[in-house]
Each structure stands twice: as C-alpha cells, then as structure tokens.
Amino acid sequence: MATSKSPDAAPQSPEDEEDDYMSMTIAEPTGPKVKETYTQRRHRLQREAEARAYTKPKAEREADEAAAREDALQRSLLSHPTTQKSKGLAMMSKMGFTPGKALGKGDNADARTEPVGISIKEDRGGIGMDNEKKRRFREEVEKEGKRVKADEGEYRERVRREREEGRLEGLIGTAMRVAERMASEKEEELSTDGGGDVPPKKGAQRSKPLKTVNILWRGLVRKREEAERDRRMRYDLHQSLSRLPTYDDEDEDKDDKKALGKTPIQYALVEDLEEEDPELEEFNALEPAERLQKIVNYLREEYNYCFWCKYTYPDKDMEGCPGLTEEDHD
Ligand SMILES: [Zn+2]
Incomplete structure (x- = not known):
C-alpha cells in the first residue's frame, strides 16, 4: 500500500x-x-x-467482486493481461493467429472470433437444465402451432361433414314421409278395392305392431309415436299433480273422465316402443347417404316415383328421369 x-x-x-x-x-x-x-x-x-x-x-466486497467480474466479462478474453502472457496464445500467434480474427480460413464468415464465453451459473439446477427448458418450450410452441393448424382443418372438415349430414337427414325425413304416404295410399286403395272393409279413419291409432312397419320409414313412425307417448305422459303427470286422485264428480261421464285423464290411458304401443329393435338400429347405423338412396330406390321400384324429379312416372321405364342419384339431377 x-x-x-x-x-x-x-x-x-x-x-x-x-x-x-x-x-x-x-x-x-x-x-x-x-x-x-x-x-x-x-x-x-x-x-x-x-x-x-x-x-x-x-456487501461492499461483493459489489466490488461483481463489478470486477462484469468488467472482465465485458472485455475480450484475448485482451486480458494474463492471456497476453499466455504461452498458447504466443504459439497461435506464431502460426498466424491474430486476436479478433477467426481461426482457419479468412473467408469463414460465421466463425467465432472470441473464445467461448463464460456464463456464471447462479441457480442450483443442473448444467443442462436451461437448454432442456428452452428445448421443451420450443417443442411446446411448435406442437401448439401444429395443433392449431390441424384443429382448423379438422374443424372445417367437421363442420362441412355435419352440415352435409344434417342436409341428408332432412332429405331422409322427407323421403320417409313420401314413402309412408304412398304405402298407406296403396294399402287403402287395395283394401277398398279388395273386400269393402271399412277404410281406416284419418288419424286412427296405428294397429300394426311397430316391427311390421317397413324398415325404410320405421324410424319416422317410431319417433312420432315416442313423441306422442311423451306428450301423453306429460299430460297425465300434469293431471295427477293438479287434481286430487280421490276427487270424483258424479256429473262427469266416462268420456269426460277419459278426456281429463282420470281413467288411465292404455298405451297400446308403449311396449313396442320400449322393445329393442336391432333391425332399426342396424338401418340407422348406415351412412345417411346410403339410407337415403335405399328409400329413393324403393320409391322408384314400387311407385315409379323419382324423389329428385318429384314426379310419378307412368311406367317402370321412367323416361325423362336423368338417373338414380341426386348428382344425376344437377
Ligand atoms: Zn328423376
């Protein structure tokens, strides 16, 4: 000092x-x-x-140390006084190395001009941890990007498919109603021609078991009857809640009672609706386009009716109809 x-x-x-x-x-x-x-x-x-x-x-000591360290890190390692005296540097200089320039050929533009720097580790994680973190983060970002893109494509495809399926289901409903109507018209025709049976009243209960209904529109009938059953059950429930069950009015005749829901309504078809219908399940499992085509074909064969032309042809040839499918009618 x-x-x-x-x-x-x-x-x-x-x-x-x-x-x-x-x-x-x-x-x-x-x-x-x-x-x-x-x-x-x-x-x-x-x-x-x-x-x-x-x-x-x-605190002062640590601050001094930190400042010295920072200062050393800022400067080139090659300009450090101890490096200047380094034997290695002297040897390299003899072989043509100049500090500040890269090793090897001069046109090596991307080459390192500085020795690998020192980075002070301040946490307790392993040496590879930072790189591992960065790698994982990069992977996450890449994955997310890919996922978003895939999702977009998938989403568009799903929307398109759902829209098409919805459109086809609508057409199937229409075709089912047409087929049901034509079948019942033919049936009525036959029964009046056949033996003078009383034609079934409009809106009369279907008397046939559900499973005898043609598979092509059985789903439609089943859905309608299920809706009707639910409506009646709601009605009954409402009646039972709003009226005391013991309440009895002498003035009400039998029909009134039935209308008011006091006489338990017999659901002739409830058992039918609760039964399993593997045939219908199998039919419903088909692709919408396939179901539609089956009904369309049925209408042609049975009634010379083209669902796409919306026209009943006079004979089996169906002359004038461009074909079996929707595309044929574009
Ligand atoms: Zn046609």
Whole structure:
C-alpha cells in the first residue's frame, strides 16, 4: 500500500511533494521523512496499520467482486493481461493467429472470433437444465402451432361433414314421409278395392305392431309415436299433480273422465316402443347417404316415383328421369 503516493497521506510542502514523487522508485523514502517527529511517525504508522487492517463490509466486497467480474466479462478474453502472457496464445500467434480474427480460413464468415464465453451459473439446477427448458418450450410452441393448424382443418372438415349430414337427414325425413304416404295410399286403395272393409279413419291409432312397419320409414313412425307417448305422459303427470286422485264428480261421464285423464290411458304401443329393435338400429347405423338412396330406390321400384324429379312416372321405364342419384339431377 503506497500511501506516500497520495498527497493527503502525509501533509508536506510542494517541494517535498516533488521530492517524494521522485523518490517513488526507491523502496523507502529517505530525505523528507527525517523531519518527521516521533509523534508524527507514530500517528502515521497507526493510520497505515488501520488502513491495512480495514476490512470492507461484506456487501461492499461483493459489489466490488461483481463489478470486477462484469468488467472482465465485458472485455475480450484475448485482451486480458494474463492471456497476453499466455504461452498458447504466443504459439497461435506464431502460426498466424491474430486476436479478433477467426481461426482457419479468412473467408469463414460465421466463425467465432472470441473464445467461448463464460456464463456464471447462479441457480442450483443442473448444467443442462436451461437448454432442456428452452428445448421443451420450443417443442411446446411448435406442437401448439401444429395443433392449431390441424384443429382448423379438422374443424372445417367437421363442420362441412355435419352440415352435409344434417342436409341428408332432412332429405331422409322427407323421403320417409313420401314413402309412408304412398304405402298407406296403396294399402287403402287395395283394401277398398279388395273386400269393402271399412277404410281406416284419418288419424286412427296405428294397429300394426311397430316391427311390421317397413324398415325404410320405421324410424319416422317410431319417433312420432315416442313423441306422442311423451306428450301423453306429460299430460297425465300434469293431471295427477293438479287434481286430487280421490276427487270424483258424479256429473262427469266416462268420456269426460277419459278426456281429463282420470281413467288411465292404455298405451297400446308403449311396449313396442320400449322393445329393442336391432333391425332399426342396424338401418340407422348406415351412412345417411346410403339410407337415403335405399328409400329413393324403393320409391322408384314400387311407385315409379323419382324423389329428385318429384314426379310419378307412368311406367317402370321412367323416361325423362336423368338417373338414380341426386348428382344425376344437377
Ligand atoms: Zn328423376
């Protein structure tokens, strides 16, 4: 610690100071120090000892260390004083290496001009952790991007398919109603021609078991009857809740009672509706287009009716109809 170098270390006159400066290369200043009194000397030594003994507070020390480290990291490793003296660098210089330039051929533009830098690790994670984190993050981002794209395509395709299926289901419903109507008209025709049976009243209960209904429109009938059953059950429930079951009016005749829902309604078809119908399930499992085509074909074969032309042809040839499918009628 060269305290004599600083002017306030030992108050001296200007000439003395110059002398002091000149004497710096000499190990121990001589001349001017002679004037020092015993007390002065004691004080000076005390100050010097204090200065030597002074330990910076921990925070200050750490700040100094951090600053030194930062400073070192900012500068090129090659310009560091210890590197300058490095034997390795000297050897490389002899072989043509100049600091600041890349190793190897001069046209190697992407090459490193600096040695691999030092990065201080401050956490307790393993060395590979940061890279692993980055890799995972990149993968997540890539995956997400792909997923979004796939989802978009998938979504459009699904919407398109659902729309087409909905349209076909609508057509199937219409075709089923046409087929049901034509079949019942033919049946009526036959029964009146056949033996003078009383034709079935409009809106009369269907008397046939559900399973004898043609599979092509059985689904339609079943749905309608299920809706009717539910309507009646709601009606019954409503009646039973709004009227005391014991309440009986002498004036109400049998029909009134039935209308009011007091006489339990016999659902002739409820059992039918609760029964399993594997044949119908199988038919419903077919693709909508296939179901539609089956009904369309049935209408042609049975009634010379083209669902697409909406026309009943006079004979089996169906002359004028462009074909079996919807596309044929475009
Ligand atoms: Zn046609």
